[in-house]
Amino acid sequence: MNRMVKVLVIGAGFLRYPLMFLVMLAPLTNAEAQLSYTKGQTVAPAYEGFEVNEDGSYNLLFGYMNQNWLEEVDAPIGPGNMLSPGPADQGQPTHFLPRRNRFIFKVRVPADWGDKEMVWTLTTHGRTEYAYASLRTDYKVDNMVISSETGALGAGSSSPESRMNVPPVVRIVGDRELTARVGQPLTLVAEVTDDDLPRCSNASRCAAARAAARAAADDEASDDEASDDEASDDEASDDDASDDDASPSDDAAADASLSADASDDAAPSDDAVTDDATADDATADEAEEDTGPKLSSSAMRPPSRVTVGKRTGLHLSWFVYRGPESVDLEDANVTFRPLQVKVWEDTRTGMNSPWAPLWSSPDVPEDGMYEVRVTFDQPGTYVLRGRADDGALYHDQDVTVHVTTLLP
Secondary structure, eight states: OOEEEEEEEOOTTTTTSOOOEEEEEEEOOTTTTOOOBSSSOOEEEEEEEEEEOTTSOEEEEEEEEEOBSSOOEEOOSBTTEEEESSOSOSSOOSEEOSEEEEEEEEEEEOTTOTTOOEEEEEEETTEEEEEEEOOOGGGBOOHHHHHHHHTSSOTTOOOHHHHHOOOOEEEEOSOSEEEEETTSOEEEEEEEEOOOOSSOSSHHHHHHHHHHHHHHHHHHHHHHHHHHHHHHHHHHHHHHHHHHHOOHHHHHHHHHHHHHHHHHHHSOOHHHHHHHHHHHHHHHHHHHHOOSOOOOHHHHSOOOOOSOOOOOOOEEEEEEEEOOTTSOTTTOOEEEESOOOOSSOOOSTTSSSTTSTTOOOOOOOTTOEEEEEEEESSOEEEEEEEEEEOSSOEEEEEEEEEEEOOOO
16 A cells, blocks of 8 residues: 655744654555655656658657656666667667657658567666557557647647648758867757747738638638538438338328427427526526626636647757766756757746746747857767757757867
8 A cells, every 4th residue: 555654743832942743654545646756766768659651651759758857867878778679779869858758759660660569678777668669550640649749739629720730840050060168158050940830920920821721721621511512412312212202191290290399389388488487587596696706617617638738839949869978967067058948848837848837938030040059068979959849849950069178
């Protein structure tokens, strides 16, 4: 049975005397016993699903759950961080940010992959866990599924704008393999283009994008109506044939039934009149007794989301994707200026995270050019990832940086 320690403070003079505690053990459910940790916990790999490419091949999508709120865990490529079958290194991260990180990397497999599995093995803090990727039908994802899973959409919801949305595109300006020195800032420049959906940052482009989305939705509706009309015509033809076969006695019975229904509609019963009067009285009584504040229907509506919530808005975030094998990044410091929007699901109020309450997206540069300065305090080779995110969909590009110590 799961148990949790409950602590009670005893005595009114707790400001003058040492605190006294009464420890009580009380049974709790599994859900109540779940705890949050800042460090020391493991990272669990996750299989997010697969995409179908135009050439018939597939992308297997992976993410992970770092159970720590603060600790960023490192796991070098090798037996403790490998994919199989195939080479151990297939583009997975070696530096793991806190909490849930979805759709972090993808592995392309051929069209004839069949019922084989790709296994990601990950060992952290002495514990090995696995993610098994397959092409089972229920694992298939598309842009709408990704938008929902990341929190931009509620489960099962959509709109013309969300269906029209495509991922932003990030382009690295300059070389993708760079050198830097410890303590000296390195400037990274990237260009981001987007369709201004699902949330618009430019009024004119927003109006054009939404007009295109509405036009596409109208075309889709027209096609559906045409299909419905064809189906109705077919049904009408079948009904005409059935009417021709009907006997006179059937027509007479139908007329009699319609007459009886009309009489019932014209003369409401006493019970109906009584019910209506009672309902009117109840409404009047409620109006007299209700002297409190009026709540909107949205305020009274129960929560409908079963997925994490995320605010939309275009932004570019840089983060460490891989660090040097010889350096524990927990003791190292990679600093980005300006501070970057978090790419992991930090749901705490006031955090610089799209999943945090009160967060608002930063301004988008007019020319789409994002500039950031990064400083390293430890030498080695780093892979930095820039993720362009419109709040629903994303696009990644990597830069490799070889950091050396300062010359004497």
